[in-house]
Amino acid sequence: MTSPDPADSRDRMRRLRARLGTLAFGGDYNPEQWPEETWQEDVRLMREAGVNLVSVGVFSWGRLEPRPGVHRFDWLDRLLDLLAEHGVAVNLATPTAAPPAWLAHEHPETLPVDADGQRVAFGARQHYCPSSPVFRHHAADITRRLAERYAGHPALAMWHIGNEYPGLAYCHCEVSAAHFRRWLAERYGTVDALNEAWGTAFWGQHYDSFDWIGTPRNRLLGGPNPAHRLDFVRFSGDASLACFAAERDIVRGYTPDLPVGTNFMGGFKNLDYWRWAAEEDVVAIDVYPNSWDPEGQIHSAYNFDLMRSLRGGEPWLLMESATGPNVQRRRNSARPAGQLRPRSLQAVARGADSVMFFQWRESRVGAERFHSAMLPHGGTRTRVWREVRELGNELPRLAGLAGGRAAAAETAVVWDWESWWAVELPGHPSVDLDFRERVLAHYRPLWHANVPVDFVPPRADLSGYRLLVVPSLYLVDDAGARNLTDFVRDGGHLVMSYFSGIVDEHDRVRAGGHPGAFRELLGLLVEEFSPLQPGETRGLSHAGRPGVAGEWQDVILLDGAESLAEYTEGEYRGRPAVTRHRFGTGSATYLGTSPDPATMSALLLDAARRAGVTPVLDTPEGVEAVRRRAGDGGDHLFLLNHTDRPQEVTLPAGTGPDLLGGPPPEGDRLRLTPYQVAVLPEAADR
Template identity: 55%
Template sequence: MPDTTPSGLTRLAFGGDYNPEQWPESVWREDVRLMREAGVTMVSVGIFSWALLEPAPGVHDFGWLDRLLDLLHENGIRADLGTPTVVPPVWFFRAHPEALPVTADGTRYAFGSRGAICHSNAAYRAAAADITTRLATRYAEHPALALWHVHNEYGVPVSACYCDSCAAHFRRWLADTYGTVEAVNEAWGTAFWGQRYASFDEIEPPRLTPTVGNPGQALDYKRFADATMRENFTAERDILHRLAPGVPVTTNFMTALSQCDSVDYWAWGREVDLVSNDHYLITDGRRTHVNLAMAADLTRSVAGGAPWLLLEHSTSGVNWQPRNPAKAPGQMARNSLAHVARGSEGAMFFQWRQSRRGAEKFHSAMLPHGGTDTRVWREVVELGAALDSLGAVRGTRTRADVAVLWDWHSWWAQNLQWRPSEDHDPRERADAFYEALYDRHLTVDFAHPEADLSAYPLVVVPALYLMTEAAGNNLQEYVENGGTLVVSYFSGIVDEHDAVHEGACPGALRDVLGLTVEELSPLLAGESVRITGPDGGELGADVWTEFVVPRGAETVWTYADGLTAGRPAVTRHRLGEGTAWYVSTRLGPEGLDALLGRAAQDAGVAPYAELPRDVEVVLRTGEAGEYLFAVNHTATDAKVPLHAHGTELLTGERAAGCLALPAGAVRVVRLDG
């Protein structure tokens, strides 16, 4: 089996996407010289190069790639070699226009961007297999090869196609999944609105309809589109495994919840040899470092807790948001090392040299338009040196305190049409609960609802509208065995087919929470309610309320006004050896902190230490030792208590008792013992 770490890479990965085809070959040696100056250890190459590698059907030119890989090897730089299947050449689409994807309203996209592919198209699949085979045959033994990089950011910008080829493929997928059309009718509830099918041949993709279509069909089509992309990935992966055994295969994920909602990364994480991720700050005025931490924790969780790799992020501003500010001085290193703290085995960027042409010419790079006499370049060189000093952390694992449950299938189902309130956003709730845990200085693992949760004293469920019966039983067993569970509203409502669980809400969670919900009562835009706590204090809430009926649970907070006045708002249920909390409204930061503080007491979970807001402390541990990462996102110096003496790896200084953490800085302490 292939290794899970890049072959021949003995240090943390540092580098970026290298696109030398954009530049005269005379520039390449200058690039490599500067890479060595910056401490680059690996670059990603060939990702968008199909048109250069195969300029005409059956005509191949590998000479330029031969020379590039040889040059990288001569200079001690490893290669993450891409299969360029994200952008087939224009000649391919002229011969196979049906390989361009079709939208739900029947519009066929045109060539001229990237990622515009019908993943069901047989001609595309054959061509992708051919170019992958040729690359693997030619470069399997190349000494620069460290990692195979299949495709690029599956699902971005197109995941689902609605053409006739996809319709036929969808029918085959349904037959394989359900066996009979009667089972499809049952799962989708086609008795409603007279949608019953007599044969698979009658079923079409969920194309544009005059009003809302069948939600079960729409949910399954999302599963089908994801599975179809994954089929194409595994086809390329298997070719690479066969022809280049021992070299790990990856594809770059985009796990940040705000950036890619069409891919089930729990399933994809089981298919790659090395989980890798792309992360870009969403500069919308929020605390961007919190979303960064969340994305890193989610990526590590998709990797099963194993080390992973940040394959892309930006040195400074990006170019695709409405407003694209530059990163502040020192922020690039802080962002990069925060990813390393949470399990990444390095920090890679898009891209090495900033483009002069094309759609991303204003996207920052390691080598900016201004060259080496720039702040960004100087910070890149400093970061390279810092990563070189942290090589000892390779292979260690990040230690988590609590778990947050997340499921992409639930997110897909929740975001279908005709839900009780468009103001309820499951991603917003996941962000909010994560931020509240982050502010309590707790490190988070994400987990699938059916995963083994026994290692976590506290499990949080911010928004799981879809929950299987197995997941509900799993959570009940977790609480009965001593765990502490926190569940937010509108969770456990439907099964895997988007059918409401039989009986009162929240169907899959009634027993573990010790309550039922008689009626959902979302609020109108701008409305809010007050809830009263056991000490008489009040908290504000909005968006959502429920008529909760305790059936074993005790009431902790009560609605003070609104339709649900006098009813339970937050409950606590003792079950077996554990405790389950339920919050039936949308709490703000103050309320979430109060709720999680009470639940953390039940769970016996204490924060790492009394630390200032926006100072994070994360531990990586393993056979190589224990490493404390302290990251200061504030403009004020801070002090971090240490439970052991150690050596700070970025400065070489000894640390004992208390670690001085300058404003905006990162410190990494190898603890003694």
């Protein structure tokens, strides 16, 4: 597997932007669900709505190859010709996320097996074992035929490999087990090295041969070996990545100048997107926050920041989002009128070069027939259609932003998938520790304060940051621990929360007491972990203000650190709950509990001030301020009113008129109507 050269990837994306001439706008187009006479109406309405890019063929394998070796490309020929004629570019998918019925019927061994040993049935999607050589052979064949046929077609603008990897996250079939054993042999070299890494001396689990090792299925007496589980998660991600890379390399051979990618699912647990992002030309995301969740925009923002960070701040693509309900929840309310605009342009503000949806036309059949779409069941008479058309026709006003990066962040949040996998395994002081909730608890105050945030892995170059936020980094290798320690020693400010630095990369507890990797940095010893019971809290005092501690308590012994907050009730009354330690020329703040939101905000924003971090702008609650640079330079201030109320913002000096045509400010005051977005160029010398 040869990763694409980053410079080549940037060139491919520059060519795509030049072709589109503006930000990409469109969505998944599934014309195989409709009679061909509908296609003419589709392309007419696409042009009316400003659509310039559609994803085609994601689930079309059964239509393209209805029987083994029998191919039907004529319908796709006509469709791509029609789209090219109307100036709509195509993001052509390899259809391997939906293997056809004949493959499951003739080769049932390609269907995955779950952790209970049950084989998954045909009838939905993504029903394949990524280790299956039979699946891989047929996936490569259909991919090659598509690439041969459509290389050079005037509609083809980029490639969409598969869809939302993986299907069943962990396959336990015998083919996967054999593949896992080969993977382990390559990783460890000798079975003795594996025994040492896995700690098989516990419960007499010693192996004399890789051949003895299976997948960690559910039917075990007692707790599973955590290192075994962790390596199986790593292996499973590698097996899916190999499937992606094989298809990528095929299409690259026929169309070397076109960008290739797949669609990520934001803060998705099962795949290490740091690794995946390095294997594609552009990061893309499918994101579906609750439209009625008052924090939906915060959930979107952290996902957008994560996607932007995966390739070092390069522009990314919003590949799928929803115009309204997305049928994932028990009750799916309609999106409030006007909300589509700020939720979509929020992605552009945070670095996206596209706004795209699932899907173009709302389905009449299938599992997602009530999933919202750009063109609803009610057609062009609906409010959703009007909002989609208005959005598509105003996006060209932001064409100059395409290719531009979000403004540089001074704050970074450490995000590590391997630590996430490990921290949520069983057998811990609390099995309720939710990594994403920990991240959001730290991210939320920064979002409210309009503090720009990047995400970084533990070994990243941290030299450009002033503040580093580390939510529950349970697993960290020595190099990552040194990197974070050196950041503070050299003058950086760090905020770290509980259950960090506990184990090495093999999930072995570090010697010398907790938090093993960071004891010297934090200037303390965690004598005991004492998680609180569900619903249980303790009083907290920080800077003379009362607060509440929940979820977790560390019993802390100070060893150079000072106490910033103490428990005010319970067994640990008067003992430190939050500490700060001066280390080198920097400082490290440690949260030994989950403070209430107000205390958490005070602690994080105080650390940001001490670090010299500058927010974008002070705004009323519910108004988001983000800065993005244009492709040819020049900053633009986005103001997004996520509320259903008018809001007033005091503007910084040197802002120009709203690119979206909104009313001018009155002096330095700009009034935003409900759900309004303003994009204001800023003077170069601000």
